[in-house]
Amino acid sequence: MRRRTLAPFGRRSVELTDNRAVGAYSVLTCADRDGPAPRPGQFYMLAACERWGGGEGDRPFVPRACSFMRATADEDGGVRLEFLLEDVGPGTARLCALHAGERLWLLGPLGVGFAPPPAGHDALLVGGGIGIAPLAGWQDELRAAGISARTLLGFRDASHATGATLMHDPSVATDDGSQGLHGRVTELLAAERGTHATVFSCGPPAMLEAVRALCAERGIAAQLALESGMACGFGACFGCVVPTRAGYLRLCLDGPVIDAAQLETALVAGAGH
Amino acid sequence: MRRRTLAPFGRRSVELTDNRAVGAYSVLTCADRDGPAPRPGQFYMLAACERWGGGEGDRPFVPRACSFMRATADEDGGVRLEFLLEDVGPGTARLCALHAGERLWLLGPLGVGFAPPPAGHDALLVGGGIGIAPLAGWQDELRAAGISARTLLGFRDASHATGATLMHDPSVATDDGSQGLHGRVTELLAAERGTHATVFSCGPPAMLEAVRALCAERGIAAQLALESGMACGFGACFGCVVPTRAGYLRLCLDGPVIDAAQLETALVAGAGH
Amino acid sequence: MIDFCGIELAGRVINASGTFDAIAARRTFGESLRDRFPFAAFVSKTVTVAQREGNPPPRLWELPAGLMNSIGLPNRGLAGFIEHDLPELAGLPAPLIVNVMGFDPAQFVLLIEAFGELAEVAALELNVSCPNVETGLEFGADPQATAALLERVRPLTDKPLIVKLTPNAADPPAVAEAAQEAGADALSLINTLRGMALDPSTARPWLGGETGGVSGPSVRAIALAQVHAVAQRVTIPIVGMGGVQSGRHAADLLSVGAALVAVGTESFRDPAAAIRITAELDGIEIPGKSGVSVREAG
Amino acid sequence: MIDFCGIELAGRVINASGTFDAIAARRTFGESLRDRFPFAAFVSKTVTVAQREGNPPPRLWELPAGLMNSIGLPNRGLAGFIEHDLPELAGLPAPLIVNVMGFDPAQFVLLIEAFGELAEVAALELNVSCPNVETGLEFGADPQATAALLERVRPLTDKPLIVKLTPNAADPPAVAEAAQEAGADALSLINTLRGMALDPSTARPWLGGETGGVSGPSVRAIALAQVHAVAQRVTIPIVGMGGVQSGRHAADLLSVGAALVAVGTESFRDPAAAIRITAELDGIEIPGKSGVSVREAG
Numbered sequence A, B: 001m002r003r004r005t006l007a008p009f010g011r012r013s014v015e016l017t018d019n020r021a022v023g024a025y026s027v028l029t030c031a032d033r034d035g036p037a038p039r040p041g042q043f044y045m046l047a048a049c050e051r052w053g054g055g056e057g058d059r060p061f062v063p064r065a066c067s068f069m070r071a072t073a074d075e076d077g078g079v080r081l082e083f084l085l086e087d088v089g090p091g092t093a094r095l096c097a098l099h100a101g102e103r104l105w106l107l108g109p110l111g112v113g114f115a116p117p118p119a120g121h122d123a124l125l126v127g128g129g130i131g132i133a134p135l136a137g138w139q140d141e142l143r144a145a146g147i148s149a150r151t152l153l154g155f156r157d158a159s160h161a162t163g164a165t166l167m168h169d170p171s172v173a174t175d176d177g178s179q180g181l182h183g184r185v186t187e188l189l190a191a192e193r194g195t196h197a198t199v200f201s202c203g204p205p206a207m208l209e210a211v212r213a214l215c216a217e218r219g220i221a222a223q224l225a226l227e228s229g230m231a232c233g234f235g236a237c238f239g240c241v242v243p244t245r246a247g248y249l250r251l252c253l254d255g256p257v258i259d260a261a262q263l264e265t266a267l268v269a270g271a272g273h
Numbered sequence C, D: 001m002i003d004f005c006g007i008e009l010a011g012r013v014i015n016a017s018g019t020f021d022a023i024a025a026r027r028t029f030g031e032s033l034r035d036r037f038p039f040a041a042f043v044s045k046t047v048t049v050a051q052r053e054g055n056p057p058p059r060l061w062e063l064p065a066g067l068m069n070s071i072g073l074p075n076r077g078l079a080g081f082i083e084h085d086l087p088e089l090a091g092l093p094a095p096l097i098v099n100v101m102g103f104d105p106a107q108f109v110l111l112i113e114a115f116g117e118l119a120e121v122a123a124l125e126l127n128v129s130c131p132n133v134e135t136g137l138e139f140g141a142d143p144q145a146t147a148a149l150l151e152r153v154r155p156l157t158d159k160p161l162i163v164k165l166t167p168n169a170a171d172p173p174a175v176a177e178a179a180q181e182a183g184a185d186a187l188s189l190i191n192t193l194r195g196m197a198l199d200p201s202t203a204r205p206w207l208g209g210e211t212g213g214v215s216g217p218s219v220r221a222i223a224l225a226q227v228h229a230v231a232q233r234v235t236i237p238i239v240g241m242g243g244v245q246s247g248r249h250a251a252d253l254l255s256v257g258a259a260l261v262a263v264g265t266e267s268f269r270d271p272a273a274a275i276r277i278t279a280e281l282d283g284i285e286i287p288g289k290s291g292v293s294v295r296e297a298g
């Protein structure tokens, strides 16, 4: 499986066809008529076509990085893209406030997605909060390929845990005990016993770091989808670097999915909120 | 009659209760619960409470000056303000796009309004385009005081001329002949014969200048409501000055209504569009 | 109470010179202005020796998250100010700081001698953004010129002298240090950044003064860097300004070493903005542990 | 075709150094990048003698209508650039301008000697925003230091030398004039303005590099004023940049005297922005009657 689908050059305007709430999250659907099919783990840069700016702190200005959650073939040859968004600041607030019929600027797909587990390995998906976004489409694809893709998800509270309905048969942990295990998703992971699995994980930095440390300790291969502040998404600004054992790496170009073995830590400066 | 109502100190947030189209214009109504009754010719500084900025050219930033068209006592002791707006750029575009229930920042009433004609004089109101805004409430007040207030209005075309319905019994001229006289409102004014009238006029700079010149030639007293670019509206920035025979004058403080005799020209640099 | 150069202030938020005309505001808002006076000290618009009409209009151009002005320092001149403006300004419920500018050192001498004698004046702010005829640059861009000016005027008064730095300089900290050594009691920064806009319909400069001064949110990060850099080099108190719109922005300036904060352009959007900013600031703790503690005036 | 210092260009819009990595873009967009290459010339990111990792993250802070970065000039160094980057950049469908920076004049000599010999390189852009160890200021803030540097490197190559001016200077036109007299073939401006932001949760500098460079729409008016001022003082061609987002913004820079326009931050919002800007510019007449005609390169 390829890990990178090339992006058409230049941003394109697409129509938002739906915006629905799923608990604390918004699921935005848009019709990417000219776009190619992305690979799970890749992302897009998104901006509202109208009034991008003028929000809190007179922002946003640059577009916002966003994993696609699911991509399906459209009737007319294009791709129907679903994004899962959480309103955490002026950029995501503006995106979440868009109505069906309004337009988005979209650039992508960008970066490299997940690599399949080695033959004979299961997949174990570990997501925290909004980190479920890239895992959902990946779970679909793994299951379609007959690969087991058990999923452990952690959320802050019940309204966020509603996001669990977006994936197939997940085990859930919540910080406040409102659903599933009262505790952290990494406790669910720690309780896993198989070793013939590759872990695929996305979530807040502290969670990813816990996943990384646990997997390193147990010698389990892990692929982590990281976040960092981005301005361009295509390697132009050198702004999104994360430190790896081999030096700084541009997350938008050589990530966002990174082999955990490359990292000394998954705690990225300035990421998360 | 006083020409200036003092403004409460500080901007206040008011609810937009209605936004309706009148031809090419928008009439915005809001409930100014704490505000005093303004004098015709005074104005307010307006801004949207949400997303003021992020429009064309990453503007607006400062609030926009806007005459009130009509002010009526509200049931609960406040004032119901009507503004007439034309979308000519990012600030007016944002204001015109507001929906009932959204909120506005409002500062005012500001500046000095019209002075009544001397005893025995009629009033002759001459408006061009959006310039009808301050004249409408003034006409109401003059008529209520038993003073004749005939009104001559000029518009670009039929959709703008719909604005004439906002005043009582006006004579209309249109640039394209779609309604009333095919020509300029100043031709209607030139055809007037009485001299025992005071002219009250508001409109684009070229029109005001024609009105000024005609009145000067005929020795008719005229009060002109001018426009200029404003940042503050309360005399703080010194940005809105217009040249008068006595030097520069801050239009927001000593205007916007100016005795035509004070002016060498009504053509204000940087005003109009 | 805060002590700023020996002046007692009720808070840390004052106005930036030229962005609030208390006399005009009183004509507009009446006594409600005095009842809720927004500033802990009031800084006058720049006063020059001779009366000035200011620049021809247009004087304003709106920027993305900012404003550009070419007002051109209109004022009644020294005599007119003392006769007409001072009596009313002296009655404000806050100490009065008079901002002055000379077009040469002799004019500064005149201004400082005159105001130095007046009990109504708590302090003087020296606007050194005027062009230096010898170098063609702004006085305040040049450490030597600034020091020479200060040495000349320092002996003329016991009142605190605040030097207002220009950001249009290669090395504001060097100017700051020179001013401190030559006897300045405090510094204020930043003044506006030089900018230009063209009239889209003629491609000629929009502003009557051709160039203008940029202020507002779009200069905030630049202001913070300059205040931070200056605070590393001097020990006298600093009045930080540039794009302050919230208590958070004020706190940032205090965190990097300012003693007071001035609100300028934001007052245009709301004359009472400084009241809100002061209240927001009260709710923010400035972490002393950040290495740059709030510096009290001496 | 436009002649810029003897180089034939298909248009007036190029990229600003450090804001477009053609190699990374090709990995992302494939051959569609070459098919619609957005720039009339391609300017490399700054190359230094030694390899650099760049500044620690975070490297970006979003501003009102702008961006602040502290990237810190990561690059493979002279040898690495020539081995790995040059072959691919030489194959781009536009002339290549290599941007170089030395931390002292000797390093500039090394860089200019090396690139001066390479046929793939059409011109060199000298980033003089590096700190001058003697004065502590940026080289490019000081007319003398800039002239001395140019005098030293001018004889080393026949290739056009473009001096990139810093806006963090008291008098950019004086630096421009000094560069012209010392043999510069062209000037480019503005580089980023120094700024700072604090992490709201710690009140410590957000950027790994503490201060950063401000770019984008919020510097546009400042850029226009500086290009205008420089154009009044020199006759060599100018590459104008700073906040260009549209053909109108490009036209404004040309109207005040630029020969070319560079697009920087706007490419982050859309990698193909320069294509749109070029098309918009084609539709705008630059009034020669405005007194400042589009200056062709000699």
Ligand SMILES: Cc1cc2nc3c(=O)[nH]c(=O)nc-3n(C[C@H](O)[C@H](O)[C@H](O)COP(=O)(O)OP(=O)(O)OC[C@H]3O[C@@H](n4cnc5c(N)ncnc54)[C@H](O)[C@@H]3O)c2cc1C
Pocket: A043, A060, A064, A065, A066, A067, A068, A083, A084, A085, A086, A087, A088, A089, A090, A091, A092, A093, A130, A133, A134, A226, A227, A228, A229, A230, A256, A270, A271, A272, A273, D060, D061, D062, D063
């Ligand atoms: C590859 C990738 C994929 C992603 N996928 C998703 C997804 O599927 N769904 C989703 O909801 N999110 C996703 N994100 C995260 C999303 O991009 C961020 O939440 C978004 O950029 C935040 O922008 P904002 O304006 O809403 O909030 P911001 O205010 O920008 O806040 C985000 C964080 O940035 C920092 N910050 C605050 N102010 C500034 C400033 N002025 N400049 C710079 N940083 C500041 C703070 O740490 C803050 O917590 C992804 C990010 C990456 C890199």
Ligand SMILES: Cc1cc2nc3c(=O)[nH]c(=O)nc-3n(C[C@H](O)[C@H](O)[C@H](O)COP(=O)(O)OP(=O)(O)OC[C@H]3O[C@@H](n4cnc5c(N)ncnc54)[C@H](O)[C@@H]3O)c2cc1C
Pocket: B043, B060, B064, B065, B066, B067, B068, B083, B084, B085, B086, B087, B088, B089, B090, B091, B092, B093, B130, B133, B134, B226, B227, B228, B229, B230, B256, B270, B271, B272, B273, C060, C061, C062, C063
């Ligand atoms: C006292 C007074 C009363 C008014 N009453 C009304 C009213 O009742 N109804 C109404 O609709 N309007 C009224 N106006 C006019 C209204 O304030 C302006 O139309 C409005 O400010 C335009 O803002 P904008 O953002 O929509 O357009 P802008 O883009 O600001 O365009 C307005 C004009 O400003 C100039 N301009 C363009 N770009 C800039 C820039 N970046 N910076 C500065 N100037 C620029 C141009 O000349 C342009 O044509 C009044 C004005 C005044 C002074």
Ligand SMILES: Cc1cc2nc3c(=O)[nH]c(=O)nc-3n(C[C@H](O)[C@H](O)[C@H](O)COP(=O)(O)O)c2cc1C
Pocket: B237, B238, C016, C017, C018, C019, C045, C046, C067, C069, C071, C073, C099, C127, C164, C189, C190, C191, C192, C214, C215, C216, C217, C219, C241, C242, C243, C244, C262, C263, C264, C265, C266
């Ligand atoms: C319209 C306007 C007029 C100004 N007039 C003066 C002045 O007369 N004297 C002065 O020292 N500074 C003057 N300034 C600069 C401000 O005092 C302040 O330094 C600058 O605007 C930055 O602060 P701000 O971003 O909060 O506005 C003026 C600024 C503006 C916007």
Ligand SMILES: Cc1cc2nc3c(=O)[nH]c(=O)nc-3n(C[C@H](O)[C@H](O)[C@H](O)COP(=O)(O)O)c2cc1C
Pocket: A237, A238, D016, D017, D018, D019, D045, D046, D067, D069, D071, D073, D099, D127, D164, D189, D190, D191, D192, D214, D215, D216, D217, D219, D241, D242, D243, D244, D262, D263, D264, D265, D266
């Ligand atoms: C992320 C980033 C990196 C930059 N890197 C360089 C660089 O390596 N060398 C250089 O000379 N200028 C560099 N610049 C400055 C730009 O070339 C340009 O001068 C500046 O950004 C102003 O243009 P803009 O507003 O269009 O971005 C960089 C700018 C940005 C935003």
Ligand code: FES
Pocket: A229, A230, A231, A232, A233, A234, A235, A236, A237, A238, A239, A240, A241, A250, A251, A252, A253
């Ligand atoms: S976001 Fe610009 S290089 Fe990665």
Ligand code: FES
Pocket: B229, B230, B231, B232, B233, B234, B235, B236, B237, B238, B239, B240, B241, B250, B251, B252, B253
């Ligand atoms: S608009 Fe500021 S003084 Fe009139």
